[in-house]
Every structure is written in C-alpha cells, then in structure tokens.
Amino acid sequence: MPARRPRERGVTVEDVARAAGVSRQTISNALNAPHRLRPETLERVSAVIEKLGYRPDQSARSLRSGTRRIIAYPAPVDDPANPNALMGGFLEAVVTASGEAGYRILLVRPRPGQSQEQALDELIAARSVDGFLLSDVLRDDPRLAYLSGAGFPFAAFGRTRPDQPQSWVDVDSAQAVIDLVGLVAARGHRRVAFLASSSGQPWMDDRRDGFLAGVRRHGLAGHVYSVPRDDPGEIVTATRGLLTGRDRPTAIVAGGDWLALGVYTVARAEGLEIGTDLAVAAFDDLPVTAFLQPALTTVRLPLHRIAKALISRLLQIIEDGVTPRAGLVLPGEPVIRPSLGPLHAP
Amino acid sequence: MPARRPRERGVTVEDVARAAGVSRQTISNALNAPHRLRPETLERVSAVIEKLGYRPDQSARSLRSGTRRIIAYPAPVDDPANPNALMGGFLEAVVTASGEAGYRILLVRPRPGQSQEQALDELIAARSVDGFLLSDVLRDDPRLAYLSGAGFPFAAFGRTRPDQPQSWVDVDSAQAVIDLVGLVAARGHRRVAFLASSSGQPWMDDRRDGFLAGVRRHGLAGHVYSVPRDDPGEIVTATRGLLTGRDRPTAIVAGGDWLALGVYTVARAEGLEIGTDLAVAAFDDLPVTAFLQPALTTVRLPLHRIAKALISRLLQIIEDGVTPRAGLVLPGEPVIRPSLGPLHAP
DNA sequence: GCACTGGATTTGATCGTTCATATTCGCTCG
C-alpha cells in the first residue's frame, strides 16, 4: 500500500495565543463570544488571527462542543422516467438558506440493502449531523416515525402526524387547486377533469381533494383520472384516453406540470387547441413549461420561503431546544397564463 | 436564551472495551484493522459492539485520524430560466458512487459576497472535507487554479489545464457531435445549422467544434448560430430567426436538449414537421424530451460511469496520494430517434 | 485602606478516538 499522504497540520489556537500574548481561551472567545473581550483586546487578537490565517479545526470543535453545523438531507430518488420535479429548485433554496445560517447540507442516501431508517441511524449514531431535513414526506413516513422516536431534530417539507413533532412546513395545495377550479369555472367550463398520478403521494391527494372541493363549490361536473405511473409513456396514454373518450372535458386540471406536458402532447396530436378547445392548468411551475405554447397556467411554490422556514424551525430545535407547536402552511401562488383561455369563453 | 439541549453522549470505546474485557485499542482494531485480531477475539468483540450498538464518533475519529470521509461538491448555480440540465442526474450518480465508497457529499455554495475560492478555502482551512468534486468546469476555472495551487485533492468533470493535476473526466462531446452530423449527412441533408449557447462553456465549444469538423468531413454547408442567453425566450427568438430566414437549414444540430426544446416550439408554430421538413438532433438526453413528438435524437451522457470514475480518481488522490497522469475521456452515446427522419429522405 | 463587585482573562480538564510504542503471550529452537 502506498504511503498515506502526511496530514498537514495548520495553525492552532495555541499558536495564535502565543503570538497575541493571550491565552487559548481568549482566542476561542474572540471567535465564539466576542462580547466577552475588551474592544481593544478583540481588535488586537483579531488582527493576529487574520495575520496567521487561523481557522478553527471543525472536527476538534465538533468533538468538544457536540455540534456539527451540518444538516443531513436524504436525497429523494430521482427516476429519470419520473424526475423529481422540485429537486433542483428546492435543493438550491435549501443550500442557500442553510448557508446563510452557517450550516451545510450533507446529501445522504441509503446504501444498497440498507433501509431508510438505518441510513438515518448511522448518521445519528456516529454523531455526524445536527439534524435532518426531509422532503417528499409520505403519510406514515417511516423516517418521521424513526426520528420522532429517537427524539432527534428534524424538519419536514410535508405534514407530520399529530403525535409527531409539528416541525413541518407545507403548501396549501388544496386551496391553490380550488383557486384553479375557480378560474376554470369563471371561464364557463362545466366538464372538468383532474389528472392525477396515483402513487399515493400526499401532496397529490391534497391537490385532488382541492379539485373535488372546487367542483363541488362551483357546481361543476368533475372527474378524477389517475395515471398508474408517472413516466411519460403512461401519462400520454392515459391522457389520450381522457381526451378521446366520450364527454371529453373542456378543461383539465393536472396535478403537476409534469402531467400537463402529457396533455399538451396529446392535445397537439389530436388537433385540440389549448386555450380554445381545451383549458389547462397545472401545478409546480417547472422551468421547462416556459417552452409550452400557449404558456401554462400553474401554481408556483414558494420554495425559498419554504426552505427558509424549514431551516429556521430546524435550527430552533437544534440550538434552542424549542419544537414548534404547529406546522406552517404557506400558500401556493397561482400564475395565470393563456392556457386557460379568455374569460367567458365556453 | 432557552437552555441548550444537553448533549447526548453515547457508547464509547471505553464502554465496549470494559464490557468485552479487552482494551480500547482492540476495539478500534476490530473496526479498522480486523486482520490484527485473532478470529475468536474478533468475533467476541464484534458481538459486544453489536450488543451495545457502538458506533465510533465521527468527530473524534476525524480529529485524530485527519480524515473526514466527506467530499465537497460546489453546487452549480441553478437559474430557473436556464436550469442546470444535468444537476439532478449527475448529483444522483455522484451521491451513489461516493456512498458506495463510504464517503458523503457536502453541498457547498459561496455565501453572498464570497468568491468561489474563498468558499473552498473556508472548507480547507477548517479541515471540513477530504477533497472536492467539481463540475461545470470552465476554461481557466479559478477553482482549479486555487486547488492546484493549494495542492488539495480534487477531481473535475471537465478538462483541466495541462499544468494542473489531470484528475479529470470528460465526455468526448466533439466526437459525439461528429457522429450526429454523420447521421444527418446520411439522410441526405446538405444545409445544416448548429444551435449553440454563447455563454462560453467549454463543453458547448467542444460540441460546436465537433459540428464544424463533421460538416467539413462530410462536405456539408454548416453554420453556427448562437443564442445570447439560455433562457427560453431568447432561445425561441433566435431559433425563429434561424427557421424563417432565407436558406433555411433542413437539419439542426442543437448544442443541448434545452435548446432543442426551442426548436420544437418554433417548428410547430411555423408549421414545419420535424422528421420531414426538418431534422433535429441534440445533446444530453434530458428526461423531459420523452414528451417530444417525434422523439428526439440526442446524445446520452454516461453519468454513472463519469461519477464513478471521478470518485475513484479522487479517492486515489486522497487515500493513496496518487494523482492520475492523464484525464479520462468517455464516449457519449448517440440515441437515434425519429426526429432525424428516415434514411435517404430529402 | 479594605472588602466588594462584575467584567476580562487564564487554567485545568475533557470530548472520543487513533497513533506510536510498549508489553504480553504462546511457540519454536538451539
């Protein structure tokens, strides 16, 4: 075996203390509790720290203080046939929000043959992270059960059960879809369909429930169609059935932009003009929909606010030991674009 | 300020050693150098470790051994108007590959007002990570210069300069595009255009150079069109200019699927039938193209092989101190779909 | 002049592991 690269040792507190003519602890305080130093001392010490380029060793700091300044984010699986729509944008927002708070994001994923709980347990047992950020939270998510049981800090994008810590943030999907149905109703549509994926994701259920509430409220004829799987082929097939059957709906609310892509594809093939023959609305505001003609009415998720709220709640648990007493529901923002057609058309 | 949550201390080597009737070091060896133990001792010790649920504290281990088992990945910025196409798939592959090697991925991003080099320096100085994985590497990328200068381990998706460590992996973009041009030529096209983004990304330059080499080799009339920015509006505008001008090309090779989305949009609006009036080929094989009709001919990147090779090279540097003597070039895989039209058409 | 105060600074111990170096043990061999 080749020789291991010699570890490079850097500047330590001791070095700085000696150079500044003060003690170790004063250096430590200069960085962690500057108010404890007399202004002149602080300035002198800071100058030496700067000059020597001293930066505390994170491992040593962690060992002693018990805090890692790292948050684990279990990466959702990303099936190419059904890519996690929000992965990019949400991760982006999370990295930014945690970075501002001085924490970093550790991406984790169960190893082959390892359960999700085991993966979490490994990090907790090795004291590698201070807390977890979860997304794509399912009803009865085993990760929530595990973390709740272990009493380990976490925050979840998606609701937890009433008996679990209410450190979650979620979008009011139902209300947003009710709004969409209202927009559709205002344009005179009576036969409306909801296109859902049937994978049992709670957010999809919320959106579907919002649809049903919306059609009830507006006295519309509404039906729900489910796609067995979320890959493009299945979506197109299911949509074709929906658009070529009898009593074709004049408006479709899709449970996600990804599903709406299928609607556009089929509508084109069937010679239906979106915005005229068929109104379409969806959910998520994916970047790719910017290429759709006519532009798609959809619901934008406040990803940055969500990420910020999640991080803030998580850090409150980690740093202050305070668990939120209730979840936080943020509104989705409907973005009205031409795919709905003009007001008062048929 | 609320009381800080008391740190939960777990099982330590000492506890295990006492329970097993051996010394600390033997426990350590059982985990890090099992061959040093007599089989029967190993078994006995392992049983105790298992029973007490002992797991070494990562911070303590890092402090002493100098190794963190963490790789930093500077997250590319993800502009919603021009989302990083590969982010999802590549990150996925990287997390998997590093996980298999027992390393985790730390996502990092410069804080506001912080340069990229400073962000790297912060991690190095605090000894938070063992190495860096870079993607979206530019020519004269300042991160490469910095890491090379610091002599810190890294691996890059994208070529480095000759005077820098050759720990890079890249795709043979040029050759793949040459192949695409060959496919186009075989279908009888003579007037061919390359649609590029002009943001100076080296991979785009490689693809453009491949195009130019291809048209030269096949004796075609080839022109390069650049889109000033990669957002959908600009792409559509530029493409419209290309498709409605005089001497409209009969085939377009796009520098990326994202650009090809614009071609589909404009072709539709202009009544051009792809595969008949216009042949289209692109690059990246993004999931979303599965919705395009007719399906898009493109080039698939071997993301898993790339990630695996990058991690393997990086770990060789970190663990064995061996820097690769040459970069690794992997082929892109052309995926032929109907957007090219039939052989010997126009 | 002296005890007292409260902030600033120092001191000693400790976090949990692995490194480097001893020590022990069981055998073989002269």
Place this chain on the structure above:
DNA sequence: CGAGCGAATATGAACGATCAAATCCAGTGC
C-alpha cells in the same frame, strides 16, 4: 530450559478545540 520471535493486545500520548471554574484586575463604596 531459556532465549528469541512474531502475533496479539495494552498503554500513554496526542489530535485541537471548548467547557467550567478559578483568578486577576480596575473601579466603587464605606
């Protein structure tokens, strides 16, 4: 039978910081 040896295990000393508690010190009140 004891020296010699290699493998297995044990011991002391870091690693580099922060915690907890002690000490110092200038200023105040009596």
